Amino acid sequence: MTGRFFLACIAALGGAAASAQDYPAKPVRLLVGFAAGGPTDVIARVIAQDMAMSLGQGVVVENKTGANALIATQEVRRAAPDGYTLLMTTLSHNVNAILLADQKPYDPIKDFAPISLVSFLPLVMVTRADAPFNSVQDVVQAAKAKPGEVSYASAGNGGSAHLAAALVETLSGTRMTHVPFRGNAPALTEVMAGRVSFMFYPMVGIADQVAQKRLKALAVSTEKRHPDYPAVLTMAESGFPGFEQYTQGLGVVAPANTPAPVIDKLNAAVRASLAKPETKDKLKGLGAITQGGSSPAEFRAWLQTDAERWARVIKAAGVRAE
Incomplete structure (x- = not known):
């Protein structure tokens, strides 16, 4: 039994490695929790177009509106950790978790795999x-x-x-x-x-x-x-x-436990987009501030700091969920 289990583990690891190597084998979904035409949606579409060129597969922006992006966030949290369902995060990613702490809708850090910061919206x-x-x-x-x-x-x-x-x-x-x-x-x-x-x-x-x-x-x-x-x-x-x-920050995350090689490919695609002069000009024209993206670790650290920052504001101002 032990030998069979060991062989099964080796086979599973080999399959995961091959899957990550072949990624992406189909279009990637990028969920936005707000309506089409808004700042987050427009920025997501600019980045998605560039990412598709880098990845060799379509990156399709889907607007899943409702509950201050909670619906989109929950869908990505529950999605398979295979890199085919991503979320464009905004301020609401941390704020929803703070305002709805009693309901524990999700953990903005532990339930997701950070990919990269994208921009700031002053x-x-x-x-x-x-x-x-x-x-x-x-x-x-x-x-x-x-x-x-x-x-x-x-x-x-x-x-x-x-x-x-x-x-x-x-x-x-x-x-x-x-x-x-x-x-x-x-x-x-x-x-x-x-x-x-x-x-x-x-x-x-x-x-x-x-x-x-x-x-x-x-x-x-x-x-x-x-x-x-x-x-x-x-x-x-x-x-x-x-x-x-x-200032509100926008970024891209995947479900937790998405394989590191997949995250690395997605990170490279986001950063390649943000390095393009024409993309920089488009985002600047939208009023966004870009800094070339970030590593997954840098984005995770930023999310943690951002959560602490807004928790202080929410507590001091007495903001409550409606």
């Missing part, structure tokens, strides 16, 4: 063009004068826009009113109409509306001033040093 704080606010400090002073009257919109509870504004509340010691919507588009519509005071919005595609005086940019969340908004102060310049650390 935000711009905007208000209606004719709003009385001309700076972040104007908003803070108004919130201090009339607690609860200043409001901020977001694309949903626990998203990057929500947590960025909650961080401003916490650091400034103010109380504002959070108004969540189902997506960035309706949230921005209400800000432009003046029914909500302000919001943090991804830099993707919003520069034109600022240039057309439909919106007023109060600050950017980047470490340095952004070329699309050269006259707009950073959050650090606006009295919130270190705010750039809370």
Whole structure:
């Protein structure tokens, strides 16, 4: 029996090695937890197109929306660890696990095999063009004068826009009113109409509306001033040093226990994409910041640090799951 078991193990290991060597033998699915056309989806499609060229197989982006990307995340967690089902992670990867800790939906570190960081999506704080606010400090002073009257919109509870504004509340010691919507588009519509005071919005595609005086940019969340908004102060310049650390990061993960050779092939494909000048230009045009990707180990360490960072914000701001 022992000899048979040993031979079975050797055969299994040989099969796994051959499988990894032949990978990929069919198209790869890249799940996105948000709707088509949004920042995460657009970036995923740019990367997927490049990855397909490197891997010699199609990389198909699938939008599995719902529950702030929880549905997509759960599907990838349950998928076979063979490298054919991947997830484009966002801030929600860690935040869902924090907000739903009592339900234990998944472990963002242990249940997944990190492949690579892809990019960072900074935000711009905007208000209606004719709003009385001309700076972040104007908003803070108004919130201090009339607690609860200043409001901020977001694309949903626990998203990057929500947590960025909650961080401003916490650091400034103010109380504002959070108004969540189902997506960035309706949230921005209400800000432009003046029914909500302000919001943090991804830099993707919003520069034109600022240039057309439909919106007023109060600050950017980047470490340095952004070329699309050269006259707009950073959050650090606006009295919130270190705010750039809370920028949303996007990355790619596979189910836990995916073979290391498969992870290495996927990592090489992502990094090859991010090294292409045309891809860099596309992502820059979307407002994304890229740094050439990362190793799987570097991405794992970043995910851990990011989880700790947002857990502090969520606890301090008293953010709860809805």
